[in-house]
Amino acid sequence: MSEIRFTLRFRQRWVYLLLPALFAALSVFEFAAGGSDGRYPLFLAPLFLLNFLLFSRFDTRVTPLGITWRRYGTRHLDWSEVAHVRERRLLGSRTIQLVLADGKVLNLAVPVDALFQRDREYDAKLATVWNAWAGATGRAPYLPGPDAPAHWRAQVPGEKSTPPGP
CATH class of the missing domain: 1.20.5 (Single alpha-helices involved in coiled-coils or other helix-helix interfaces)
Incomplete structure (x- = not known):
């Protein structure tokens, strides 16, 4: 990739x-x-x-070495700095969060799937970010779809785990 x-x-x-x-x-x-x-x-x-x-300037760039995103400024992280990749759901919107090794949580501006910002390819983009991180850190790959295992919703220290949905 x-x-x-x-x-x-x-x-x-x-x-x-x-x-x-x-x-x-x-x-x-x-x-x-x-x-x-x-x-x-x-x-x-x-x-x-x-x-x-x-x-129109917001973007996220995923490479085998790390992730770079631009919102109002630019930020880069190597995958080794990211402890978990997870999805955040809030009021019908879905975004990707990066949980750092120190517990700090960073929200990516792109990709997003929300009421007036629907993205039919959001699940594939989430899988792309997850799989790049998983490939660099030796984690299990993301399997999209309704039967996907809950391991991609990795538990963060101090946070209750989310039981798998129906």
């Missing part, structure tokens, strides 16, 4: 274009209705547009 790069696709970022349009329309409507000068919704529109542009 050489380098594999994950990015947020346009369909995962479109909501950050829709929101500025809605806020701009709300601002015009407020101004036209004489309710206020419409500056507050108009102030929010550029912030969401900025998010759209910044999120």
Whole structure:
């Protein structure tokens, strides 16, 4: 395996274009209705547009030697620094967490599978990150699917283990 790069696709970022349009329309409507000068919704529109542009830079690069991800800055870890790779589920969203040997937990911005950021390939991307880490550290490979063993949800010291689901 050489380098594999994950990015947020346009369909995962479109909501950050829709929101500025809605806020701009709300601002015009407020101004036209004489309710206020419409500056507050108009102030929010550029912030969401900025998010759209910044999120286009987010990526994760997986290599046999380590992982590099870019959010607002760039961070690199060798696989030897990563104690566990696990999935985080919160309010219908799924992201990948790296648990370091010292217990610190780092969240990857990409890949993500969430309400307005659906990624049909998320499970394959999770398997790719897991298998790169497993290959470098001698762990068991990830087996995606409903019958996958729970070993990829490795228990972190001080955390209760999650029983396998149905």
